[in-house]
Amino acid sequence: MQILSLNEVSKKIQQKDILKNISFAVNEGEILGLLGPNGAGKTTLMQIISGLMLPSSGKVRILGTDAVQYRQKVKNLIGFVMQDNNMEREFTVKEALLSYAKLYKVKEAKFAVEKMIERFGMRKWQNRRIDRLSGGMARKAMIARALLAEPKLLLLDEPSVGLDPDVRLDIWREIEKLRCQGIGIIITTHYMEEAERLCDRIAILKEGKLMAVDTAVNLKHIMAKDNSEDLTLEKVFLRFIGREAF
Template identity: 35%
Template sequence: MPAVSFQEVAKTYTGPRGRFQALSGVSFDIEQGEFFGLLGPNGAGKTTLISILAGLTRASAGRVTVMGHDVREDYAAARKALGIVPQELVFDPFFSVRETLRIQSGYFGVRNNDAWIDELLENLGLADKAQANMRQLSGGMKRRVLVAQALVHRPPVIVLDEPTAGVDVELRQTLWAFIARLNRAGHTVLLTTHYLEEAEALCHRIGMLKQGRLVALDRTAELLRGMASTMLRFKTDHALPAALEPQARVTGRIVQLKAHDATEVEQLLAALRSAQVPIEDLEIGRADLEDVFLEIMQGGALAEASA
């Protein structure tokens, strides 16, 4: 039995401008104990899919189950099996951190939960904030409390929707160390993130959405192996030759160029020398998940093969 199953899930919104297809026939399973990454650009349908999983949005078609429980027909059991960390900072301003977690425990009928609450507070760096009112916390601390709320009833399935957006490096490291520990203990994790280096480091398997459709689904290692090209990375303050501009990915001073073999690397370097483009910090490495993601989102051959 999969931990989460999406079967031909579709969602259509109707508004003043007509009908909008947010999801179209999305089908995949997440196995128990898996760390699964769901990636896609803004508007691809990730949050809509998670909202359907959480019971906040009703699918127009298809079926979704959590630990075998249908999210519509057996919603109480399905929601009890889920712990969701949302993108937005949502909190009750009238309670302390510990009171917030005790109340959240009560929603799921969990009694005498203080030992686990103490462990959560310690592992998420909140022990010294246990008696603080939620209004007194910084944005990063509030996000830590959201993570604790999602975990307080020990759900077998943990959903992290952009959990590290706008947070500091310390929280990222603390969060991932704790979540990785829970995953090793058997918890299933579904992650959406725009930090692709996190997904590459953490996720066993990855699915990618584009315009409401699943366009890639495979083990992380297989996706990277499918994009076996070499990446030439360097820094420069000068414009690239016109012939290289269409194939270059430029981020500030950093330029990345794809090459399939050593001969092509030499040709790229020769073109840069010929155009008198000075370069710094030259690196030659393998493609990473960001390269795979861009290739798929831009409709390259890898997207067709993965789909």
């Protein structure tokens, strides 16, 4: 089942084409990695999918419903974890989760928050203020918050940037569990290791254009000069964006 489909999505900002005719789908239980150099349009695309920004043209559908026309209907189906910590700084972790659960009309909000605190190992610091959290704690709290409304599509904008390797592993394991629950996930990342370990398919953006979307194995085949060339994903990526060092 398709959780998300994008059909010819474009975005113009101040006469500049930021995204050009992007089409792809994300299926139930699939993790799609969105790769691209700085300024390629990854964050803009995530904002459009999340409904925070309108496309200039094209269709965004969540479980078949037009996400632009029926924004309210699809709002709870999407969880968005941004790059920056956008939780209320003076709230405690528990308060931040509870206020979000109420805003999104989560049933049995208190119980749902308790479950999430347990699941993400946040019990010891549940009463710590958001502005006193380490980067890893904040990222976990943001993912937990996004999952409270039980979204079908989770958008993670650079989920492991700046994190210790052990916290990064924790987050990867959580993401893999979500895939098993059938959630569709899009991750933007600059880490090839993360893309290769987690993602079922990889989409490559360059200057707002979708250069490819396929499995890492197929992308390697496409870009290999001959059958004997054994490419890393990094090399494949650099070839797609025309930046391979010779």
